[in-house]
Amino acid sequence: MKVIEANKLPGLAAALAGAGYRVVAPIRDGGEVRMVVWSPGAAIDTRAIPVNSAKDFLFPKAEIIGRCTLDGNDFRPEDVKPVAPKTVILAARPCDASAMLLLDAVFNWDYKDEFFNARRAATTIVSLVCTTADEQCFCTSVGGAPDATAGADGVLRQADGGRSFILEPLTEKGKAVAAAAGAALAEGQAKADAPVEVPVHFDAKAVTEWLGENFESPLWREVSLACLSCGACAYACPTCHCFDLQDEATRAESVRLRNWDTCGLALFTAHAGGHNPRPDQAARWRQRVMHKFSYLVERLGRLGCTGCGRCARLCPAGMAICETCREIDEARKAAVK
Amino acid sequence: MLKQQFARRFLSICAAGLRTRRADWDRTGLMAETETKKVEATPAVFEPKIVAFVCNWCTYAGADLAGTSRLQYAPNVRIVKLPCTGRIDPLFILKAFEGGADAVLVSGCHPGDCHYTSGNYHARRRWAIFRRLLEFTGIDMRRVFFSWVSAAEGAKFADLINRITADVRAAGPFERTNPARRRLWK
Amino acid sequence: MARVGVFLCHCGENIGRTVDCAAVTAAAAKMPGVVHAVDYKYMCSDPGQQMIKQAIVEKKLTGVVVGACSPRMHEPTFRRAAAEAGLNPFLLEMSNLREHCSWVHEDRAKATEKAVDLVRVMVEKVKHNRKLHSIRVPIEPTAMVVGGGIAGIQAALDIANGGKKVILVEKSPSIGGHMARLSETFPTLDCSQCILTPRMVEVASHPNITLMAYSEVESVEGFVGNFDVTVRKKARYVDWSKCTGCGDCWAKCPVKKIPSEFDAGLGKRTAIYRPFPQAVPNKPVIDQEHCIMLTKGKCGACAKACQRGAINYKDQDELVKIKVGAVVLATGFDLWDHSAYGEYGGGRWADVIDGFQFERLASASGPTDGEIRRPSDGRIPQTVVFIQCCGSRDDKMGKAYCSKICCMYTAKHAMLYKHKVHEGRAVIFYMDIRAGGKGYEEFVRRAIEADGAEYVRGRVSRIYRRADGKLIVKGADTLAGRPMTVEADLVVLADAIVPRTGSERLAQMFGVGYDTDGFYSEAHPKLRPVETSAAGVFLAGACQAPKDIPDAVSQASAAASKVLGLFSKPELEREPIIARVNENTCVHCRACIAACPYGAIEDFEIKDRKGNVVKRVARVNEGLCQGCGTCVAICRSNSIDLDGFTDEQVFSEIVTLE
Amino acid sequence: MTENLYQPILMRVADVRDEAPEVRTFRLQFADDADRARFFEKYRVGMFGLYGVPGAGESVFCVASPPTRQEYIECTFRRTGRVTSALADREVGQPITFRGPYGNSFPIESWRGKNILFVAGGIALPPLRSVIWNLLDRRAEFRDITILYGARTVADLVYKQELADWGARSDVRLVTTVDPGGETPDWKGQIGFVPTVLDQVAPSSAEAVALVCGPPIMIKFSLPVLTKLGFTPDHTYTTLENRMKCGLGHCGRCNVGSTYVCRDGPVFTLDQLRRMQTTDM
């Protein structure tokens, strides 16, 4: 059993960095904990839920996917290769790790996205068994669990009441990380702490079913009233993957950027001529819920939600998808009765 | 083909000096642009790039007068002519800095002399606020110049450009510390 | 779709000497969108223009950049050429390679590099130029002349004789201005009233002239071709349509001791009065400040005297809105108040007078019937000291300028005095004698040599009044290099000429610039001396700078010809540089409406077919917009753009400078 | 190693034709013959591509030329925004970028021996033009071909030369119409809105399929007429033009319900459309 004392986590990070990994971990900076690249001196905090998700390192918020050299009226497309440094994401939450499976499916749906795939291949995800959660967490409602390992290459378990961690490799990549850690990980014994309990709030299958029949429902207008039309939820979400392609250019060069985008913004689907197939916030909020709980299930066989709760935690208008799902589930149950 | 490309890149690196640029978002590790890029070797005398936004009726005419008077000044300024300082949107300044200007000059008619009676008063107030914002967000105020140059002040225009050029030359390239600079792919 | 042609002018050697034109042309040829690039010795010459025209046609150019001199020089030339070749003239831009580059830089390499940038900036701009069409505005062929002095009279008559209607607005009850007050005029010594009054009468009787005496401009809206001027007709308390000007009223008026403005305070008038006997219109007004009936509510002597029943004590100011196409400002001048000169008595002594007072003393129609009698005791002064440059050319008094006419009228005064008081002594303290003008120098020489005026070059440092009433003038003769004291009976100060009180307010109403001294600014000191920066507003006379009568008259005629030129077409063409609102994205925050210097942006309600308001937006009145673009920079959502300087154009210019 | 999905190929503008105000057609040639071969291996009528100008971006339009003509492709577009303006600025000989073909296609093989009706309005003829030419190039395999095409004004009609050619052919029935008020003095076609003219022309629905493309309002009023004429929803086709960015099913903005227009479309039968979750149609 590979064990490391809790206060030696930075040592693990240092060892992995020394072995050529870009180490991403939950780092405390002032009042907030974020998943960022570890640098010497940074404080790893496994107790707070990070503001951002691990998605940021596989599907960055802006990325160059095309480049041309410009020469007067002429131009030449250049090869653009993914920036995919060897990375280990330490102590990713299980909800972030399992989100990878959905991203895998999306970015390989017929067309294989080399940018995502290259980073995915270069990234080892060591998830963390959650011993902390908050009222926004609802992984257990969407098929996850605080100790789920889906999408992870290895798992860190808090042990001995928080004094140490057990690192358990699950895949070859995970083993490679364990090996690269070298002396930072000791062979030893420790007793894993119990994962936190996350209550089940709704039945996701039932929600999916209800959605299939309720494209037109007064609920959409009701629940979307508070929505301010921003991207806070989508950009915090570990599975949201919508993007925009935008060109920027100087006289000599142009780049094509893949930028995060979100169905919450009115202009997302607006046509150049002014027509907008999703004309109001009700339609946009419906798209968000439908996409996660119905369309992705139908097309890719996976929920587009891992119950991380970030959207609710960060929503400036206090909206919560979990709440909506629970309402749907309850409405359905009431209808059945 | 690839080999040729490599050779070309290698040569250019040798010629220009090797430097690795990290995108400023790299800190968060969101995206590492680790590719090595060529950086132009800094010339012996740094020639600042100054973008000037001037009004048509006073400063542009003042610059004309400098010309007809054959007053010599530094060739580092590039004038963008607008009808009035009132037309100058703060976005112009940001865009110039984004594009790597070492300094930006905004110049128009003296108070009371605006061809459009009050465009320069509007501009003055706008700049008073905007420059605070630029300053506070890290743009060195030694990079932003405001002046009134009338159609009669050819000499003032020439002096102004010489002074700005000298000042900015002394301050050095803005490239490294310019917070508005586009650093995506350079 | 962009097919840009670049034409580089060597301007002889002017550009070619420091800029490598061939290199710039080669660089231009490679710029994106450029399909044609040539250089030529003189692009503005006929063959040069032909090159442009030919290329426009043959190469199907959609945009042209001419790299040459300043656009202020030849932009109209090249735009005309483009138009002649069938290209919208606003698809042509100029890069200023001469004034902004070759003339100001010596380093050939750097100048060439800059020239390439200047051309590229314009190539990028012109690709985003859109066809624009000069704005045509119908012209109201009526002119307004503000000020009824000699300049205003001349301008009004010239315009009226040219066949156009004129509204002449005069603040005081009669036209004539200062010239009516003069005794004789230099250098010919014509009787001022003899040459002026026929003109005044002509104004009154001219079918094309509407005279609005005792009226003032209240407010101005609109723009060239279509000004809406509101004129305040001041309450006269006399119904001029009934009044015959018989004079019964003022004969009966009990208030008789009011200092006459016309006589510069030396004469008296009644409360109901006409300013002077030859006044036009020759009808009285009641001075409400002094009239007993109007101030105390009893009297009514004039009403009783008037057989026509023309007196109306209930008369009120009346606002009249007049549409005019052009305006001539001829508001004239005042004399500076010399009371600021403590060393000259600060205005305390009756016998230290100004030039106008002397004119009235010398005038046959004046309070002394043309005898020179000093105001304090009516005695004929035996020694008169004239002091020139009183205020003028004196930085301490804030008047750096020369008042131009004082040298001449002082010489005239000395001459007139000597003609009337043969044994009297006329001493003139002067700084320089400025007698540039036809017959002027001869006139001054005559004053000195024939009439014996004593010219002393030097400043008067002080005047004090001795108990016996003598004014002791202490000065210096700088030519002789000695102090000098003159015991004078009368001192005449040649006070500085200053713009008429209230002229600044008028300038603001019309959008005309004025200098620090308050004189109206001409559009160009050399080439557009009678135009102003406000289109359709012209200048005549001393409101622009101190002037003598012939200069004022010439300028008035010049202004009149400008007005007639403007009126010679039924419509006006304006540069179509105007702002436009994108009504789709405008949210009607009204910031632009507040900011527009011309009040050219208005609220507009977009209605559906049933007439319900679906949206409120800002909308630009094309007639009023002058194209400054202030609104564009203020609009947060960038929902306004300025034709000719659109965001896209400016953006392209900036981006290409990277 | 997979390839960069976003790497475009280079095309050169071989010909430019102005069709209508702000509407133009490009004939594009492949800069690289291997690209051409790869393209035509996949290309079927109805598919779309992403046409781009570096610095401006990419824009989606259908390929308006048929796979029966393999020397080039053509596209027709209206200048509306940043990308289409940049494209419109391209001149003969200049390059543009291209990605594609993407999307599904019209099942023309199943139409052999059938009567085909085309109903198009305005700028929506291009998606059908490729089908029309494809069928005409294989004329013998199909029965009656009827084309009803309308635009707001005569000037707005696209492919004027081709309309003349089709009109001159004896094996095509072409009806052109313009909205009332949109005619010119020498206009020889019909005057009236497309649905009305469709009703008058009344093509037979026996053994027939219909292809309808046009502005939403035209489609809305044409569908009842088609139903009246007996065209069944599963034999009536149209194409959707939702906003797209990637063309790959990844970017998440073109979907109508769970249907992704970029990969499941752009060609749909009326039947499919009606089953989609949308309040838009």
Next chain:
Amino acid sequence: MEMIDALRADAAKVLADGRAKVVIGYQARGDHRAPLFVTTADRAASLVYDDACKQNLAVYLRKPEVKLLGKAAVVASPAAMRSLVLLMSESQLTGDDALVLAVGVGEYHGVLELAQVAPLLKEKYAALAPSPELLREIEKLAAKTPEERAAFWAKQFAKCTRCYACRAACPGCYCTRCIVEKNVPQWISTAAAGHGNYAWNVIRAFHLAGRCTGCGACEAACPQGIPLMLLNVLLGQEVEKEFETKAGYDPEAKPVIGSWNPEDEEDFIK
């Protein structure tokens, strides 16, 4: 009567007597506060109000989806009331567009017509000022070198994801097409990266210069914790000092940027 009871009673009353069709207030969701749209008097009891209510509900008055519900009565703090006055001065709200349930500092002012808001503010809340901590923070930052400030903001702006929650939460950001969404030309890069983030955050703050009413909703909304109020308050202070005006007190106020005074500062213009 407790403040909250009075608020609930007023909410119920305006709904019951039809003066308003919807009351926009706050509800509690655990520790979170979320907006609540009350359309029937019986639900007014769910309204809460406390220090955790960070959102500025004035933002909803311009939302088309909310407008469809009919005339609203909005729960507003003094800062939110200033937003209402700002919106009035910019012709975004007029006389009877809304009612206000005016929650003051330590007291409740009852139901106000829009026209009553400015007088109340002038009488009771004329001295509303940013917190001393915030002002100290600004001073501290202002005292640093430009490079240090650039580094500070680079770190902050690097976090920005361009979710535009700041914009969405601000009642003053009511443009239907934000400048950042204009792509011809694209002045501000939409990429959540260096130059785009700098330009966006700077221009957002600039567009609120002289208009920010200090409610802090933008900063509270920012999921990345960027201290946006440093910028807003800096400019607010500048405008107050130089142009002697404070946003949101005068419904007739002219826009600060969009008006001028011959005596405006110009010592920076040489």
